[in-house]
Amino acid sequence: xxxxxxxxxxxxxxxxxxxxxxxxxxxxxxxxxxxxxxxxxxxxxxxxxxxxxxxxxxxxxxxxxxxxxxxxxxxxxxxxxxxxxxxxxxxxxxxxxxxxxxxxxxxxxxxxxxxxxxxxxxxxxxxxxxxxxxxxxxxxxxxxxxxxxxxxxxxxxxxxxxxxxxxxxxxxxxxxxxxxxxxxxxxxxxxxxxxxxxxxxxxxxxxxxxxxxxxxxxxxxxxxxxxxxxxxxxxxxxxxxxxxxxxxxxxxxxxxxxxxxxxxxxxxxxxxxxxxxxxxxxxxxxxxxxxxxxxxxxxxxxxxxxxxxxxxxxxxxxxxxxxxxxxxxxxxxxxxxxxxxxxxxxx
Amino acid sequence: xxxxxxxxxxxxxxxxxxxxxxxxxxxxxxxxxxxxxxxxxxxxxxxxxxxxxxxxxxxxxxxxxxxxxxxxxxxxxxxxxxxxxxxxxxxxxxxxxxxxxxxxxxxxxxxxxxxxxxxxxxxxxxxxxxxxxxxxxxxxxxxxxxxxxxxxxxxxxxxxxxxxxxxxxxxxxxxxxxxxxxxxxxxxxxxxxxxxxxxxxxxxxxxxxxxxxxxxxxxxxxxxxxxxxxxxxxxxxxxxxxxxxxxxxxxxxxxxxxxxxxxxxxxxxxxxxxxxxxxxxxxxxxxxxxxxxxxxxxxxxxxxxxxxxxxxxxxxxxxxxxxxxxxxxxxxxxxxxxxxxxxxxxx
Numbered sequence: 001x002x003x004x005x006x007x008x009x010x011x012x013x014x015x016x017x018x019x020x021x022x023x024x025x026x027x028x029x030x031x032x033x034x035x036x037x038x039x040x041x042x043x044x045x046x047x048x049x050x051x052x053x054x055x056x057x058x059x060x061x062x063x064x065x066x067x068x069x070x071x072x073x074x075x076x077x078x079x080x081x082x083x084x085x086x087x088x089x090x091x092x093x094x095x096x097x098x099x100x101x102x103x104x105x106x107x108x109x110x111x112x113x114x115x116x117x118x119x120x121x122x123x124x125x126x127x128x129x130x131x132x133x134x135x136x137x138x139x140x141x142x143x144x145x146x147x148x149x150x151x152x153x154x155x156x157x158x159x160x161x162x163x164x165x166x167x168x169x170x171x172x173x174x175x176x177x178x179x180x181x182x183x184x185x186x187x188x189x190x191x192x193x194x195x196x197x198x199x200x201x202x203x204x205x206x207x208x209x210x211x212x213x214x215x216x217x218x219x220x221x222x223x224x225x226x227x228x229x230x231x232x233x234x235x236x237x238x239x240x241x242x243x244x245x246x247x248x249x250x251x252x253x254x255x256x257x258x259x260x261x262x263x264x265x266x267x268x269x270x271x272x273x274x275x276x277x278x279x280x281x282x283x284x285x286x287x288x289x290x291x292x293x294x295x296x297x298x299x300x301x302x303x304x305x306x307x308x309x310x311x312x313x314x315x316x317x318x319x320x321x322x323x324x325x326x327x328x329x330x331x332x333x334x335x336x337x338x339x340x341x342x343x344x345x346x347x
Numbered sequence: 348x349x350x351x352x353x354x355x356x357x358x359x360x361x362x363x364x365x366x367x368x369x370x371x372x373x374x375x376x377x378x379x380x381x382x383x384x385x386x387x388x389x390x391x392x393x394x395x396x397x398x399x400x401x402x403x404x405x406x407x408x409x410x411x412x413x414x415x416x417x418x419x420x421x422x423x424x425x426x427x428x429x430x431x432x433x434x435x436x437x438x439x440x441x442x443x444x445x446x447x448x449x450x451x452x453x454x455x456x457x458x459x460x461x462x463x464x465x466x467x468x469x470x471x472x473x474x475x476x477x478x479x480x481x482x483x484x485x486x487x488x489x490x491x492x493x494x495x496x497x498x499x500x501x502x503x504x505x506x507x508x509x510x511x512x513x514x515x516x517x518x519x520x521x522x523x524x525x526x527x528x529x530x531x532x533x534x535x536x537x538x539x540x541x542x543x544x545x546x547x548x549x550x551x552x553x554x555x556x557x558x559x560x561x562x563x564x565x566x567x568x569x570x571x572x573x574x575x576x577x578x579x580x581x582x583x584x585x586x587x588x589x590x591x592x593x594x595x596x597x598x599x600x601x602x603x604x605x606x607x608x609x610x611x612x613x614x615x616x617x618x619x620x621x622x623x624x625x626x627x628x629x630x631x632x633x634x635x636x637x638x639x640x641x642x643x644x645x646x647x648x649x650x651x652x653x654x655x656x657x658x659x660x661x662x663x664x665x666x667x668x669x670x671x672x673x674x675x676x677x678x679x680x681x682x683x684x685x686x687x688x689x690x691x692x693x694x
Contacts, residue, residue, distance in 0.1 A: 077539045140596050150534055153542040187497060187584040192424045195500040195581045218588025222596045234542045237534040238582055239589050241565025246593040249487050249569045250625060257621035267617025274604035274611045278597060 004036060005064075006318050007093040007102035010043030011071035012109020013306050017043055020108065021051035023311020028062055030312070037319050040102055042066045042093040068092040072113045074304050081113055090114055094121040097297045104318040106289070108302035108311060115151045115292060115301075122297040125166075125331055127341040130155070131294030132163045133233070133301060134170065135240060138281045141224030145171060148230075149290055150237035157200040158344050160184070160230050161208060165340055166293050167228040168210055169333030174326050177227055179211045185231035185239070186215035197232060205230075208340055247282045251275075288313030291321060293330070298322055351383060352411075353665050354440040354449035357390030358418035359456020360653050364390055367455065368398035370658020375409055377659065384666050387449055389413045389440040415439040419460045421651050428460055437461055441468040444644045451665040453636070455649035455658060462498045462639065462648075469644040472513075472678055474688040477502070478641030479510045480580070480648060481517065482587060485628045488571030492518060495577075496637055497584035504547040505691050507531070507577050508555060512687055513640050514575040515557055516680030521673050524574055526558045532578035532586070533562035544579060552577075555687055594629045598622075635660030638668060640677070645669055 008024060010017040024039050031037060038061075041048050045067040052063070068089040072081045085091045090113055096102035098121050107114045115131065124131060132148035147163040148155065164182050171180040184202055186194040191202050193215060205212045213226060221229055222243065231239070258264030268275075288310055289302035300318045302310055321327075334341065355371060357364040371386050378384060385408075388395050392414040399410070415436040419428045432438045437460055443449035445468050454461045462478065471478060479495035494510040495502065511529050518527040531549055533541040538549050540562060552559045560573060568576055569590065578586070605611030615622075635657055636649035647665045649657055668674075681688065 075535075075537045077537065138596075140599055153534060153540070153545075185585065187500060187581055187588075188422075190422045190424065193500070195579075198500075198581070218585045218590075219592035219595065221589065222592040232542075234534055234545070235582060235585055238532065238565045239585060241534075242568065242586050242589050243565075243593045245566035245569040246590045247597060248566065249485075250594060250597055250629070252487055253625045253628060254618075254621060257624050258618050260621075263617045264621045267614040267619075267621070270610045270614025271601075271605050271618065272614075274601060274607075274614070277604050278600045281600060282597070 003038060004104070004319055004322050005038045005040055005102045006315055007040040007042055007096040007105045008315070009089045009093045009105070009107035009109050009114070010041045010048050011068070011089040012107040013302070014074060014304055016071070016109070017047050017051055019306060019308055020311055021048060022055065022308035023306070024063065024315070025052070025055050025057050026308050027312040027315045028060065037315060038062045038064065039315070040064045040066050040093070040096055042068050042096070043071065043089040044069065066092060066096065072110045074110050076110060076113070078112065078116065082116070085117055091117045091121060094118055094297070094299070098122055103322045104298035104300065106300045106302065106314045106318050108289070108304060108306040108314070111150055111301055114299065118292055118295045118297065118299045122295045122299070124294055125296050125334060127334060127338065128166065128294040129162060130159050131292050132166065133290045134167060134293040135290035136287060137222070137240065137243070139222050139224030144221065144224055144226055145228045146231070146236055146239065147228065147293065148233040148236050149240050150233045151292060152233040154234070155197070155232040157197065157204045160201045160232065161204045161344050162341065163230045164205060164208065164210060164228065165337050166330065166334065167230065169330045169337065170293060170326070171227055173329030173333055174324055180227035181211050181213045181225070182228045182230065183213050183216035183226035185218070185221060185229050185235060187217065189215050189217065191215070201230070204344070247279065251279065288315070288317040296327070298327055350385060351451070351666055351669055352385045352387055352449045353662055354387040354389055354443040354452045355662070356436045356440045356452070356454035356456050357388045357395050358415070358436040359454040360649070361421060361651055363418070363456070364394050364398055366653060366655055367658055368395060368402065369655035370653070371410065371662070372399070372402050372404050373655050374659040374662045375407065384662060385409045385411065386662070387411045387413050387440070387443055389415050389443070390418065390436040391416065413439060413443065419457045421457050423457060423460070425459065425463065429463070432464055438464045438468060441465055441644070441646070445469055450669045451645035451647065453647045453649065453661045453665050455636070455651060455653040455661070458497055458648055461646065465639055465642045465644065465646045469642045469646070471641055472643050472681060474681060474685065475513065475641040476509060477506050478639050479513065480637045481514060481640040482637035483634060484569070484587065484590070486569050486571030491568070491571055491573055492575045493578070493583055493586065494575065494640065495580040495583050496587050497580045498639060499580040501581070502544070502579040504544065504551045507548040507579065508551045508691050509688065510577045511552060511555065511557060511575065512684050513677065513681065514577065516677045516684065517640060517673070518574055520676030520680055521671055527574035528558050528560045528572070529575045529577065530560050530563035530573035532565070532568060532576050532582060534564065536562050536564065538562070548577070551691070594626065598626065635662070635664040643674070645674055
């Protein structure tokens, strides 16, 4: 395997650049035997150096620092950052990918900003109108790809149908699932249920030559009945955040409940390993992030609340996507679907 | 306390009329000391009698059967049931409320049908454009009222602002919360985040004289930071169903994990009571259902997958709403807000 370079937005996330640098150093330590991935840390050089020093990290040939004056904050709006985008750590990291100096880009920062700049700098894959943030969510049976989990706040039926085609290509090319079961997130199982977007999308998905298994409701989404669930970015984002909140809440409630008796405390101690295994399955930081599917480059967006472990997992994930030639395979799969994509333009 | 009558749609839900009749009989057994609530079971008399016989229930003066030939199935669409609505168990149960022969109506059936017929038969409260299904969801700190969880698939900013006013009135009148903290479900904390509906609603809520604490994201919604969270019925419905699915999935995963070792099995046994307490807090069947807030009558809609326990809890809940004079209090609170409601008409 050739040596890869992953460009990382060092200034993104709730605790940048500390957590990002932590994650990079952590990754390089764990990955020392393979020496596969080099890191381009993009951001305010001084701050990055300070963090590296804090971690006692000596000069490492696998870390390069690319200076960028500007950072986009988590809460910043398009109108505020767009003008100065060229000097931001996000765009400079994307530039490295565009110029072929990096193989993938990672940010745990402002999702809207990464999405907008990635589309602008890298462009979209041929035929793709709008990229989708695609997250592999844990289910009872394994994992299900959920698209979009927040690249766009607003979508139309054609966007959602394109997500289905892109996600299908991804699952075929990367996961080797021959004919992925595709479902539409909705508030009822029947075709006529839901809001206008859901009803019109249902109608459109039925016309495509895919394995469309119909509407799926929230409680069934996490049972793993579908390989791919498409939804608009607003609903998808609420879905993953509610799921995260419920898992956290259950853990806290359980801890509180067991504390009231010695039996509870002992029992909790005995199942601690099992609990850890379950929560690790649900923990975003183990998976590292979501792929921005549809842009012409490998872009992984992590959780804004990412910890070092999540950043480290994101590097691993990005490396895997590059090594698996995800981009090439998807482009090829999409080209096979040219007819279907084009048909969507005229609906 | 005077004797109340609750009218129940015996034909609603995935397992009607069995589960509904089970729930009624269960309720009356538990409530025998108080003898407060009488039940009007509305549906196909023959089937209801068969179920009562199966349960060995003798003639009970507290159960009245009101015959209705027609039932609306869970998957049925408006166009299909609307014409024959007058003969359905849903409408006949609502008629009893309209005529003052029952104090409340319960259905665990087709939400859309109950909502449409309730608005038609009972009318909406003065000034209210659209009722909202209001569910008290469990959080880390207690409970939060979520509106709308599925009365309407589509909403506009005025609807959501009205939900805020109605929910506020409910929490003040029924829960005694003086100045409820009201939040808007969104995919970011900043005012400019979200889809058009969320952005415009945020703008509108800021103008109202309420304790609007801003946007809230999915993971924070279940922490209990707000007393009331408003959202459109599509998002609200997905939210409660995802939460339910995640809780179920965690339980199944945990059971599977502990089974692999004697330590795990012993530990699971020791914390079984704590687990039960936690899951009972999360279990919809303990709460019985959601109040259809905004119609001129007490209407409680339960989960389509309701078991007998849930039906029994729904009766209890409906009884409490009537005894607390929820309807009178809300009408009064809303009349105080007449200015705010009317202002909304001109936005």
